[in-house]
Amino acid sequence: MVLAFLTELGYGFLRLFMNPVFYMAFILSFVLAFRRIHKERLHFHTRVYDVVTNLYQMLIPGLIAGFILYGLFIGLGLMLSEGIIVLLMAVTMLFGLTLRPRFLSPAFVIFFTTVIIVFMPKWEVNHAVLNRWMEGIQVAFLPYLFLLMTIFLIAEAMLIMFQAKRSSSPRRVIGKRGKPIGGFATESLWLVPTFLLIPGSGLERLEWWPFFGMGESFAFIFVPFLIGYEQFQTYDLPVRALRRDGKRLAVIAFVALPLAVFALLYDWLVIAFLGMALLSFCRVALYVHERKQNARRPALYTLRNQGVQILAIVPKSPAADMNVKVGEVIRRVNGIEVNNAIQFYEALQTSPTFFKLDVLDEHGELRFEQRALYENEHHALGLLFVDKPRAKYSEAEEA
Known part of the structure; x- marks a missing residue:
């Protein structure tokens, strides 16, 4: 049987x-x-x-x-x-x-x-x-x-x-x-x-x-x-x-x-x-x-007057090893205020081997994250931000 x-x-x-x-x-x-x-x-x-x-x-x-x-x-x-x-x-x-x-x-x-x-x-x-x-x-x-x-x-x-x-x-x-x-x-x-x-x-x-x-x-x-x-x-x-x-x-x-x-x-x-x-x-x-x-309901991910909001984190990137999360806002990079992705990248280049982030979490509390940068690592840390869309997609088209 x-x-x-x-x-x-x-x-x-x-x-x-x-x-x-x-x-x-x-x-x-x-x-x-x-x-x-x-x-x-x-x-x-x-x-x-x-x-x-x-x-x-x-x-x-x-x-x-x-x-x-x-x-x-x-x-x-x-x-x-x-x-x-x-x-x-x-x-x-x-x-x-x-x-x-x-x-x-x-x-x-x-x-x-x-x-x-x-x-x-x-x-x-x-x-x-x-x-x-x-x-x-x-x-x-x-x-x-x-x-x-x-x-x-x-x-x-x-x-x-x-x-x-x-x-x-x-x-x-x-x-x-x-x-x-x-x-x-x-x-x-x-x-x-x-x-x-x-x-x-x-x-x-x-x-x-x-x-x-x-x-x-x-x-x-x-x-x-x-x-x-x-x-x-x-x-x-x-x-x-x-x-x-x-x-x-x-x-x-x-x-x-x-x-x-x-x-x-x-x-x-x-x-x-x-x-x-x-x-x-x-x-x-x-x-x-x-x-x-x-x-x-109002959108959670929007352009900010102060800082850039994290929309996504690329896997196996420097940011993926850090304690940053989707939805949080980066206010400063290496002590420099940033309000868009271009300013973020420029501030990051001021210190090619080390960086420090001022991060605002979803509860409005500010904390600091820092990390060394190594050769051949992702130039933008693997962070994707809310910014002007490169493609002409509307919210209704995606839905």
Whole structure:
């Protein structure tokens, strides 16, 4: 039994490499990375993160989330037909072609798949594999999809709270009053591969497992799910904004979780459909709410009469080793007052081997930071400031 179980797991793992979504994830990651770098160079004449960072952020957190979900799905025996998995992957590819990560939220991908399942007419084609897939697309799987959506929304919320901040890219834009402000564009994509059960030959059902499965036999399939997230905001630190957005999504998903479990236990098809529709609506509402907040609240990153405000810190730069943070204001460099980026660079050149900064934190308290400068280190310390934008982007265009 153990050998048969491991063999089926191996076959299920190999199916991953037959799935085009797996390869599409890497293409999307590279496209989003090059698009981000292009915008960063337009705004700052330098990039903040490289392409490899995008790839790392897509794979490592997603693999960890997928491993956790693997234990949950295998333990519960969560099952979908092969036809529905193919349909899910087709919808994922369709939404991925938009190059907008927000459309790859499980709330949109799974609900759109559900709408197709409910309203798709019965077709017969002269192809055995396609006929098998079509026969497996049944409304009986709606409660399974409801539970799948709820669990993946919890995973999305956790990834937003703890990982999305690593994908926040700074921007200089023109605000509503025509003045330069700073903001952050977050475009995150996570590849979350995990095992599901599919009805069919392979392993025989045990007396107690799969708990939620159908039929008397089943097989494993390793499915590469994609989770996307997108946000642009100017009124708060990215860490706080993303944590707040993730918590709101987590609350919604955890509230829906008991309903999804009962819908599966008691085969509530209508409740499952309405529940997924409501979750999809709530996901849209969160995006709309954040956008309205961004439009209504004053910008945090603005030009200052005294000092220059830090908008971003380039990784592996001298500033990254210092105790300076995004949102803080540098008032003086080597005792010289600075009010824009040019003055900052000029003051920095007055002492090529050592510098001292007067830094005003978010609480209005002044402190001093100092450090030696070494040969071949970043000429501007790796600090990016709120300043006049080099590209003609407005706040509305970024949002």
